[in-house]
Amino acid sequence: MKVSFHGHAVVKIETNGTQILIDPFINGNEITDLIVEEQRPDVIILTHGHNDHVGDTIEIAKKNDALVVANYELATYLSWKGLRTHPMHIGGAHHFDFGKVKLTPALHGSGYVTENNELVYMGMPTGVLLTAEGKTIYHAGDTGLFSDMKLIGEMNDIDLAFLPIGDNFTMGPEDAAVAAKFLQAKTVVPIHFDTFPKIKQDPEKFVQLLGEGIQARVMKAGDVIEL
Numbered sequence: 001m002k003v004s005f006h007g008h009a010v011v012k013i014e015t016n017g018t019q020i021l022i023d024p025f026i027n028g029n030e031i032t033d034l035i036v037e038e039q040r041p042d043v044i045i046l047t048h049g050h051n052d053h054v055g056d057t058i059e060i061a062k063k064n065d066a067l068v069v070a071n072y073e074l075a076t077y078l079s080w081k082g083l084r085t086h087p088m089h090i091g092g093a094h095h096f097d098f099g100k101v102k103l104t105p106a107l108h109g110s111g112y113v114t115e116n117n118e119l120v121y122m123g124m125p126t127g128v129l130l131t132a133e134g135k136t137i138y139h140a141g142d143t144g145l146f147s148d149m150k151l152i153g154e155m156n157d158i159d160l161a162f163l164p165i166g167d168n169f170t171m172g173p174e175d176a177a178v179a180a181k182f183l184q185a186k187t188v189v190p191i192h193f194d195t196f197p198k199i200k201q202d203p204e205k206f207v208q209l210l211g212e213g214i215q216a217r218v219m220k221a222g223d224v225i226e227l
Contacts, residue, residue, distance in 0.1 A: 001133045001227040003160060005219035007032035008195045009053060011139060011162060015132040018042045018098035022139050025055030031195055033221040046070040047141030048110040049122020069101055073123030090126055099132025104152055106143035135159045135227045145175035150182035159227055161185035164192030165206045166199030173201060177209035187215045
C-alpha cells in the first residue's frame with residue numbers, strides 16, 4: 001500500500017489496484033503538488049462538506065466516474081450534481097472491493113458555500129478509518145480533541161493516523177498530541193496547517209510534544225509512506 005500526502009488534508013492511497021483520494025482540495029491550495037486535470041482516482045472519500053475538503057471533487061469525479069464516499073447529506077447533494085456516490089454515516093462501515101471504510105465522529109462543522117454564496121448544510125463531519133491489505137489508516141478530518149479518540153484507538157490497530165494541528169478551526173499541536181496518545185497509532189502525520197494565515201504552525205512543535213514512544217512523520221506535499 002502506498003500512502004502520500006499532498007498539502008492541507010489531501011491524502012492519496014493506492015491499494016488493491018485502486019487509487020483513493022481523501023478530501024481533494026487542489027485548486028486554491030497553494031501548498032499542494034497536485035494538478036486537478038492529472039488526477040485519476042477510482043474513489044474519493046470526503047470527511048465533511050467544507051469547501052477546503054470537498055475541493056475539486058465534482059470535476060475530478062465526473063471526469064473519472066469515481067465513486068464518492070461521504071456522509072448521507074453530502075453524498076446526496078453530490079448525487080444531485082451527477083456524481084456516483086455511496087452514502088454512509090457515523091459509526092457505519094462498508095466493505096468495498098478495495099477495503100473497509102468506517103466513518104467516525106469528528107467535532108467540527110460541515111457547511112458548503114455555493115457559487116451563489118449560499119450556505120448548504122452537509123451533515124455531520126466525520127473521520128475515516130480505512131482498512132486494506134491488513135493495514136488501518138485513520139484520517140481524522142477536521143476536528144477538535146474528544147475523549148472517544150481513546151476508544152477509536154482501543155478498538156482499532158491503527159498503522160497510520162493523519163491529525164489536524166492548525167488550531168483556530170481544529171485541534172492545535174497541544175490537543176493533537178493528546179489525540180495521538182489516545183489513538184496509539186504506529187505513525188502519526190500532522191495535517192491541516194500552513195495553508196492559510198490563521199492555521200500557520202510549526203509541525204516540529206507537535207513532534208516534540210509527542211515525546212518518546214510515538215513515531216511522528218512530518219510530510220511535505222508529495223511525500224510517500226509505504227505500508
